[in-house]
Amino acid sequence: MKSSSGGLTSWLLEKLLEIGYVDAVLSVGRATDESSELFGYSVAYCEDLRTRRKSQYYASTMSEVLTFARQHDKRFAVVGVPCYIKAARTVCREDAVLASRLVLFIGLVCGHLKTQAYAESLAWQLGISPRELAEVDFRIKAEGRPASDYDFGARRSGESSWLRSPTRLLVGSNWGYSAFQPEACNFCDDVVAETSDVTFGDAWLPHFVEDFHGANLVICRNRLLEGIFETGQKRGEIVLTPLDPSEAVQSQAGGFRYRREGLALRLSDDIAAGLSVPRKRVRPDPRAVSFRRAALLRQRRRMARLSHAAFAEAIAAQDLTVYLGAMKKEIARYKRLDLYFARRTLVYVKRFLPRARAEKTRDREGRHHTRS
Known part of the structure; x- marks a missing residue:
């Protein structure tokens, strides 16, 4: 799958649309040509999901899609990072119409958000200025390298070719440096979208990360979705490996320490x-x-x-x-x-370690002489 990691988020959304449990998905995708932004929330149907398989590290707003959902009598799945999912849940507590239409909440593990300038800064380092920037790809898989060692790519307006570089070589790309992190992220305490029906993230564990294709961490809190996953595994469409909760925490250890x-x-x-x-x-x-x-x-x-x-x-x-x-x-x-x-x-x-060892040895010898 042409996804950032294991592709299970896209797989599940397509299944939900196929079985008719939802009519559409509210998620972040590439913005229209008329927009000055690269990405934004919009309404997606089955044919649209294939263009939304990748991660987009780009702050956006849900206001327009929530208005759309309120005006259309359909069933929607909402996809977002923890703060967006919690916001949508909170709105549903106050708005009965939205509560009846937003039927599933799909969460994404989040280290912290990035403003639009993050994409612009990386592309500019490739030689494409913000005014020329038409498109970016935050996570291009690189065969022969671990899943965590991906490339960043960008395309200049009016050109079809892409420029790319290993992300780790670009200044400010290391998540630990918090470049372009909004101040609000300093007060977030939710790593795994705890208010969602299911959460997807990267399985940053030794036995998964070496495969450049990547693998998903999945935390499921919904019986319907559990059934869909189990059916998919029986049909050979997906492979599920049970994890101990401690392994799930380990895969996002840095995020939990930070929050x-x-x-x-x-x-x-x-x-x-x-x-x-x-x-x-x-x-x-x-x-x-x-x-x-x-x-x-x-x-x-x-x-x-x-x-x-x-x-x-x-x-x-x-x-x-x-x-x-x-x-x-x-x-x-x-x-x-x-x-x-x-x-x-x-x-x-x-x-101090040699001293501590020496003292421990003296204590042991002293006890030995006492017993003698």
């Missing part, structure tokens, strides 16, 4: 700065993480804020190096912090 211990630190930092913060499932705690992790998390937040400002300056100056210079400086600072604390830990181990 649990990391969130506790960020809440504490904002309160200390005199800012109001939302009430979350974790309490503000300045000691939620080690001193090392705290320094790195604060630097990530600094890089996120800087990326927005630096890219806006680059656009105004029509000079990409304005953004690249600023980001490279902060990325280097992040790496120095990481290396500094790693070395301190190593020195500590070298100094």
Whole structure:
């Protein structure tokens, strides 16, 4: 399948349309030529889903498709990252008409959102300026490389050929640097779209990631959907491998750390700065993480804020190096912090581990003599 990962999201949506459980899907796809944006929410039918198999790291709005759903007496499945699914669920609690029409909620695992500038910054590094940019592909599978090591591609307006590069070589592409992350993501505590009927994500586990085709992590909370998956496996259309819940958590370990211990630190930092913060499932705690992790998390937040400002300056100056210079400086600072604390830990181990072992040996010998 031409999907970002295992292709199960597209497979399920097609099945739901085939059996008539839903009439249409509300999901993010490529925007129309008239739009100034690359992607946006729209109404998709079976024939449209084949063009929506890939991940789109691009912030958009659901307002127009929710209005469409309210005006058309049909059954819809909604696809989105955790905050969008929760928003749609919340709207349904207040709007009986939408509640009767939005019948399934399909969640996508999310590390954090990206603004439109993320796509523009990567394409610009390939030589296509934001004004020339017509199309991007965030995840092009690369045969012979792990599923997590994919390419980014972009196409210039008026041209048919694509430019591409391994994503990891592009400045700001590393998810750990939080480039172009909206501030709201700093307060999110939902990694796996907990309010959805089913969640799909990448199975970032050793026994799956080496296959460049990729594999999906699936968390199903709906009996109807469980039945569809089981039927698909019996027919040989899909392959399902049961996972222990701990493995599911492990596959998204970084996201859970960021939205649990990391969130506790960020809440504490904002309160200390005199800012109001939302009430979350974790309490503000300045000691939620080690001193090392705290320094790195604060630097990530600094890089996120800087990326927005630096890219806006680059656009105004029509000079990409304005953004690249600023980001490279902060990325280097992040790496120095990481290396500094790693070395301190190593020195500590070298100094104190032999001493601890010696003391343990003396204690053991002392107990032996006492028994004798």
